[in-house]
Amino acid sequence: MDAKSAAKDIRQGRISPVYCLYGSEKFRMNEFVQFLEEQLISKEDRDFAVIPFDLSETPIQAVVEEAETVPFMVPRKLLLVRDAALFTSGKENAKLDHRIEALQDYLNAPADFSVLVFLVNSDKLDERKKIVKTMKTAGTVLAFNPLGxxxxxxxxxxxxxxxxxxxxxxxxxxxxxxxxxxxxxxxxxxxxxxxxxxxxxxxxxxxxxxxVAKGMEQNVFALVEHIAALRLDQALDMLHELLKQKEEPIKIAALITRQFRIILQVKELSAQSYAQGQIASQIGVHPYAVKLAGEQARKFGAGQLRDILSRLADLDYQMKTGGVDKVLGLELFILRLAPQGTAAD
Structure with a gap:
């Protein structure tokens, strides 16, 4: 089940007794938690009915005990449990004795007056763990990954x-x-x-x-786009604008290198028929960045991109060892690179 389907069920009154939320998109995860609060708990009851826990400070058996305790003055409780490493392959807090069997037993017979929400700070769950298998059977597990x-x-x-x-x-x-x-x-x-x-x-x-002010990475992406499209004057203008903003030339060169590396990776993986989402996961960038890098990749051959990365590695060495003036080095790199940006394989 995905978050959209889960939200539809909640609106229609089909509430899961336990939710396990995980993934890298924390903003959407928090949005879902806020939606749960609004749908399940009236505004005037939230001070009593919404109970936060952190498993780095509280043992899981204490959370289970609270979930099994009949609510006071409210019809339903919402328990928000953060840092839930119990479901991942990461190390659990050694200072606390988490009795997983207490949660295991609770999942087999959850209270009907409590909704338990685990927020897992990880891109994936450890499917080998018995508690994860039980959670998938007894509760609702939702992944919050970057949007395509x-x-x-x-x-x-x-x-x-x-x-x-x-x-x-x-x-x-x-x-x-x-x-x-x-x-x-x-x-x-x-x-x-x-x-x-x-x-x-x-x-x-x-x-x-x-x-809307552009961030450093967005400006460097635009600079690379100008290079790819043979807009030499605009690329130099963008470089000089970054320098006016007191950006360090070595940092600019590093971000240019990162962008060209992404372009090459996208080009090579696309040639192997990888889908956009698969490429994003493989190289650790957002799917939208993969889309844009794919558009840039069509303007270069794989050999050209490797040559550009080699030049950037040499530029980095020259800049760090004093072999070239940093600003002049970046300008010469752009001037010598721009003619290469022709459509290729």
Whole structure:
């Protein structure tokens, strides 16, 4: 089951006695927890009915004991249990004696007046553990992984619409290009853009350009995009703008190297018929970054990309050993590289 299906069940009154949430997308995980609170516990009851726990400080048997205790003054309790390493392959807190059998027994016969929610700080669960197998049978396990490229675009468009505005064509892409793929950052920028546009207004790429400041990584991505498209003047302008912002040239070179490495990895894995999500998982970047890197990869051959990475490695050595002025080294790299950015295999 996914989070969308679980939310639909909750709205229709089909509540699981236990939820186990895991994955790298903490923002969406916290959104789901907030949704659970709003759906299950009235606002005036939350001080009594929502009970937080941290398994780095509290043994699991104490959580189970609370779950089995009849609620006072409220019809239902919501127990939020963080740092739930019991379900992963990581080491548990050695200072506490977690009696897993207590949770195992509880899962076999959960109380009907408590909803137990485990928030696991891990990208995956340890499927070998008996407690994980029991959780999958007795409770609801939900993964919160990064949204795919198209899912992220739709998420931004829905977010703008939910704030009483509409997104013009290209606005969502422009916002992600400027703010990055972090949902918390995108949420803050959508709030700002929709406040500027006003209720019923339109958020367009021009508004994004004027109101949303690009981060360092986004600027370097744009710089590489200029190089790939043979826009030499714009690439140098972007470099000089970064330098005006007091960015360290070695750091700029390192981020350029990272982007070209991603482009090469995406190109090679795509040639092996890996899907976008598989590539993202394999190289540890967001699926949207894979989508954009794939577009850039079409402008270079694999051999060209390896040569560029070799040049960047040499530039890094020269910059760190004083063999070349840092700024001049970056400028020469761009000047010598730009003619290579032609469409290739």
């Amino acid at each position: 490229a198209e899912e992220l675009l739709r998420w931004v468009e829905r977010g703008i619409a939910s704030r009483g505005c509409q997104a013009a064509s290209g606005a969502a892409e422009a916002l992600i290009a400027s703010a990055g793929t972090g949902l918390q950052g995108l949420t803050a920028e959508m709030d700002k853009l929709c406040l500027f546009a006003g209720t019923g207004g339109t958020v367009d790429a021009a508004a994004v350009e004027s109101l």
